[in-house]
Amino acid sequence: MKMKMKMKTKLLFSATAVAFCSSVFAVEPEPYITDSGVAIVPIINTGYKYDNNIFSQGNETTGSGIFTLAPSVNFLLDDGINNYQLDVGVESGTYLDSSDDNYVIGNLGFTSHLEASSRSRFDIKLEANTDIEPRGTGLTEGLGNDYDEPLSYNEQLAKLTYEYGSLTSSGRIAFMGRYYNKNYTNFPEVTEKSSFNQSTLGTTFFYTTNASTDAFFEVKAGPIKYDVAESISRDSDMFSALVGMKWEATKLTSGSFKIGQEQKKFIDAGREDFKGVSWEGNVDWKPLTYTTLTLETSRAAKDPDVQGDYISESIYAANWQHEWDEKVTSTISFSYVREEYTGVVRLDKSNNLYADVSYKFRRWVDVTFYIEYTDQDSTDENIVYDKNVVGVDFTFSL
Numbered sequence: 001m002k003m004k005m006k007m008k009t010k011l012l013f014s015a016t017a018v019a020f021c022s023s024v025f026a027v028e029p030e031p032y033i034t035d036s037g038v039a040i041v042p043i044i045n046t047g048y049k050y051d052n053n054i055f056s057q058g059n060e061t062t063g064s065g066i067f068t069l070a071p072s073v074n075f076l077l078d079d080g081i082n083n084y085q086l087d088v089g090v091e092s093g094t095y096l097d098s099s100d101d102n103y104v105i106g107n108l109g110f111t112s113h114l115e116a117s118s119r120s121r122f123d124i125k126l127e128a129n130t131d132i133e134p135r136g137t138g139l140t141e142g143l144g145n146d147y148d149e150p151l152s153y154n155e156q157l158a159k160l161t162y163e164y165g166s167l168t169s170s171g172r173i174a175f176m177g178r179y180y181n182k183n184y185t186n187f188p189e190v191t192e193k194s195s196f197n198q199s200t201l202g203t204t205f206f207y208t209t210n211a212s213t214d215a216f217f218e219v220k221a222g223p224i225k226y227d228v229a230e231s232i233s234r235d236s237d238m239f240s241a242l243v244g245m246k247w248e249a250t251k252l253t254s255g256s257f258k259i260g261q262e263q264k265k266f267i268d269a270g271r272e273d274f275k276g277v278s279w280e281g282n283v284d285w286k287p288l289t290y291t292t293l294t295l296e297t298s299r300a301a302k303d304p305d306v307q308g309d310y311i312s313e314s315i316y317a318a319n320w321q322h323e324w325d326e327k328v329t330s331t332i333s334f335s336y337v338r339e340e341y342t343g344v345v346r347l348d349k350s351n352n353l354y355a356d357v358s359y360k361f362r363r364w365v366d367v368t369f370y371i372e373y374t375d376q377d378s379t380d381e382n383i384v385y386d387k388n389v390v391g392v393d394f395t396f397s398l
Contacts, residue, residue: 162175
């Protein structure tokens with residue numbers, strides 16, 4: 001899928017905002033199978049879009065057409081129990097009216113699921129990405145015209161999960177370790193205090209209440225450390241304890257919800273600690289085989305890009321996908337994001353709307369027409385803006 005779909009869809013939940021990606025590609029790739037059993041699937045996504053506010057400004061906005069090209073390839077080895085998957089992708093963006101914003105980014109990802117026995121399972125995830133923050137977002141929010149190119153950064157992620165217990169037993173336990181690192185690579189006078197790493201350890205106990213429902217208790221903890229200290233350190237320790245439930249009550253409905261306590265304690269007493277309720281949930285409702293409604297919500301504390309000690313972020317999102325026939329699929333998504341800052345007087349609210357129609361020309365090619373709308377409101381007038389994007393994407397496979 002389109003790598004820039006992090007604009008920024010980490011679930012529908014984003015580290016800085018919620019945005020929406022194109023619906024799942026209708027193409028049905030025919031993989032090339034090697035003699036060793038590795039399935040290779042190349043995908044090429046290319047498109048054109050017009051963004052009427054590329055710097056996310058409230059006035060004197062700048063618009064531009066943007067060509068994108070994103071080739072990727074997936075390697076998969078699956079024996080029915082264990083699997084290994086490697087994803088490699090590159091994306092380039094060419095701005096017709098603002099060549100300083102042209103970019104090339106890339107991603108490399110590896111995942112694996114291993115079952116040593118019927119009671120022991122391992123999941124491994126490794127990622128290494130190069131990415132950008134478009135001017136006017138992230139560290140340059142409200143200041144898009146003050147920089148002559150986007151901010152660039154590298155990020156790495158490593159995650160290992162081990163689960164013990166038979167899937168048919170009433171109880172299972174999982175242990176998780178995760179490491180994430182983000183390193184900015186330009187404008188050091190602005191970015192050097194924002195590069196950081198985060199380590200997390202967690203444990204989850206699952207109790208199966210029936211064949212399709214798991215209740216669970218989850219505990220996570222770990223430090224966030226910044227590479228360069230500010231006069232008042234931003235280093236902190238995070239802790240959360242949540243209870244929840246995962247279910248697939250019928251073929252029509254599935255989902256999960258967890259709620260509990262989250263704490264963020266700063267190393268420096270000059271910053272205000274966080275202690276409050278945190279939650280995360282999603283529900284998929286499929287009343288018909290060709291239509292799906294998804295509802296998602298979350299609340300958590302996160303580190304700000306620029307101002308304040310922490311942000312209390314609440315997200316509410318809905319997505320409806322409908323297959324009109326074998327060739328035509330549509331998607332409509334909406335989200336509301338509320339970010340309340342502590343340490344400064346600031347409250348941000350944003351409404352995000354996305355809609356698309358995808359048409360499958362052939363098994364190996366489809367076209368998607370889409371629109372995006374963002375309405376950003378804030379007590380900080382420099383952050384208030386709206387944005388419209390209209391585009392078309394073509395996706396090709398074997």
